[in-house]
Amino acid sequence: MSRGGEHEIVVIEGDGIGQEVIPAAVAVLQAVDEVGFSFTEKQAGDDTRDQTGAALPETTYEAAADADATLFGAAGETAADVILPLREAVGSFVNIRPARAYPGVDALQPETDLVFLRENTEGVYSGHEDRLSEDLSTLTRVITTSASEQLAEYACSYVTERSIDGFHTVHKANVMQETDGRFRDAVSRVAASNDVATNEVLMDAFATRVCLNPTQFDVVVCPNLAGDVLSDLAAGLVGGLGLLPSANIGQTNALFEPVHGTAPDIAGDGIANPSASILSAGMLLEYLGETDAATNVQMAVESVLNSGPRTPDLGGNASTEAVVNAVIEQLSSH
Ligand SMILES: NC(=O)c1ccc[n+]([C@@H]2O[C@H](COP(=O)([O-])OP(=O)(O)OC[C@H]3O[C@@H](n4cnc5c(N)ncnc54)[C@H](O)[C@@H]3O)[C@@H](O)[C@H]2O)c1
Numbered sequence: 115m116s117r118g119g120e121h122e123i124v125v126i127e128g129d130g131i132g133q134e135v136i137p138a139a140v141a142v143l144q145a146v147d148e149v150g151f152s153f154t155e156k157q158a159g160d161d162t163r164d165q166t167g168a169a170l171p172e173t174t175y176e177a178a179a180d181a182d183a184t185l186f187g188a189a190g191e192t193a194a195d196v197i198l199p200l201r202e203a204v205g206s207f208v209n210i211r212p213a214r215a216y217p218g219v220d221a222l223q224p225e226t227d228l229v230f231l232r233e234n235t236e237g238v239y240s241g242h243e244d245r246l247s248e249d250l251s252t253l254t255r256v257i258t259t260s261a262s263e264q265l266a267e268y269a270c271s272y273v274t275e276r277s278i279d280g281f282h283t284v285h286k287a288n289v290m291q292e293t294d295g296r297f298r299d300a301v302s303r304v305a306a307s308n309d310v311a312t313n314e315v316l317m318d319a320f321a322t323r324v325c326l327n328p329t330q331f332d333v334v335v336c337p338n339l340a341g342d343v344l345s346d347l348a349a350g351l352v353g354g355l356g357l358l359p360s361a362n363i364g365q366t367n368a369l370f371e372p373v374h375g376t377a378p379d380i381a382g383d384g385i386a387n388p389s390a391s392i393l394s395a396g397m398l399l400e401y402l403g404e405t406d407a408a409t410n411v412q413m414a415v416e417s418v419l420n421s422g423p424r425t426p427d428l429g430g431n432a433s434t435e436a437v438v439n440a441v442i443e444q445l446s447s448h
C-alpha cells in the first residue's frame with residue numbers, strides 16, 4: 115500500500131463491454147467505504163492501437179508492473195498482444211478462475227463449484243509460431259519443470275489454506291508425453307512432497323466428466339490452454355461468461371479480469387453482465403488483504419444474482435447500471 119494508505123489500482127477498460135463492466139467494478143470498489151484506493155486509468159486494446167499505433171503502450175505496461183493491482187476489462191482482436199504481456203508485466207504464474215453456480219441463476223449444472231488454477235506463462239502461449247512454407251506452419255509448445263513446480267506449489271498452498279482435500283491435475287500426457295508428461299510429473303512430485311493428494315484426469319475425459327457431474331471436482335490444476343478452454347466450458351455449466359472472474363497472481367503484483375472478452379454482439383447496448391468484473395474486483399480486495407470487504411462484495415453480488423435485477427444473458431431485462439446500483443445498495447445495507 116502506498117500514497118497515503120491508499121491502494122494504487124491501475125484500471126484498463128480495453129474494448130467493447132470492457133468499457134461498460136470495468137467502470138461498474140470501479141463504482142463498486144468506490145462504494146467500499148472501509149478501503150481507500152487511488153485509481154489510475156490506462157489505455158490498451160484495439161481502440162488504443164487505432165489511435166496510437168500500439169495496442170499496449172509502454173506506459174500501460176509499466177503502470178501495471180508498478181501498481182498494487184490492476185483491473186482489466188477485455189481487448190478485441192489485439193487481445194493476445196495486450197493480455198499476455200500484461201500478465202507478464204505483473205509476473206503472473208497462475209490464473210485463478212473460479213466457476214460457481216449461484217442460487218437464482220439458471221445453470222446447466224447448479225451444483226458446480228470449481229476453481230481452475232491455470233498455468234499462466236507457457237504452453238502454446240510462448241509465441242514460438244513459424245510459417246515454414248506455403249503448406250506448413252508450426253508451433254512450439256513449451257513446458258518447463260520450474261513453471262510447473264511453481265504452479266503446483268501454489269496449488270498445494272491454495273488447498274491447504276482452505277482445508278480442501280487435494281486437487282485434480284488435468285493433462286494430456288498420453289499424447290504429449292514429453293511436455294504434458296513433464297507437467298504431470300512435476301505437479302505430482304510437488305504435491306507428494308507437500309503431502310497433498312492429487313488425482314490425474316486426461317483433458318478430454320475431464321471435459322465429459324465435468325459436464326456430467328461437476329461435483330466430483332473441486333480444484334483443477336492445468337496447463338495454460340487447457341485452463342483457457344475448460345474454464346470457458348465451466349462458464350457454460352453455470353450460466354455464462356458473465357459470471358466468471360479471474361485473478362492473475364504474480365510474486366509481487368497481480369491483475370484481475372473477467373474471463374470473458376469484448377462481447378461485440380452486445381457492446382454499447384448497456385446490458386453486459388457486470389458480475390464477472392465485480393467478482394474480479396472482489397478477488398482484488400482479497401489479494402490486497404481486505405478480506406471483510408472482499409466477502410461483502412462477493413455476498414452483495416450473490417444476493418443480486420439471487421433476487422435480481424438480472425441482465426439478459428441471465429434471462430432478465432435489466433441494464434448493467436441497474437445491476438451495479440443494486441450491488442452497491444446491497445453493500446451499503448451491511
Ligand atoms: N481477455 C481478453 O481480453 C479476451 C478474452 C476472450 C476474448 N477476447 C476477445 O473478445 C472478442 C470477442 O470474443 P468472443 O465473442 O469469442 O468471446 P466473448 O467472451 O466476448 O463473448 C462470447 C459470448 O458471451 C457473451 N458474453 C460475454 N461476456 C458477457 C457479459 N459480461 N455479459 C453478457 N454476455 C456476455 C457475449 O455476448 C457472446 O455472446 C474477440 O476479439 C476475442 O479476441 C478477449
Ligand SMILES: CC(C)[C@H](C(=O)O)[C@@H](O)C(=O)O
Nearest residue numbers: 193194197198342372373374
Ligand atoms: C484472448 C486470449 C489471449 C485469452 C487467453 O487465452 O488467455 C482469453 O481467451 C482469456 O481467457 O483470457
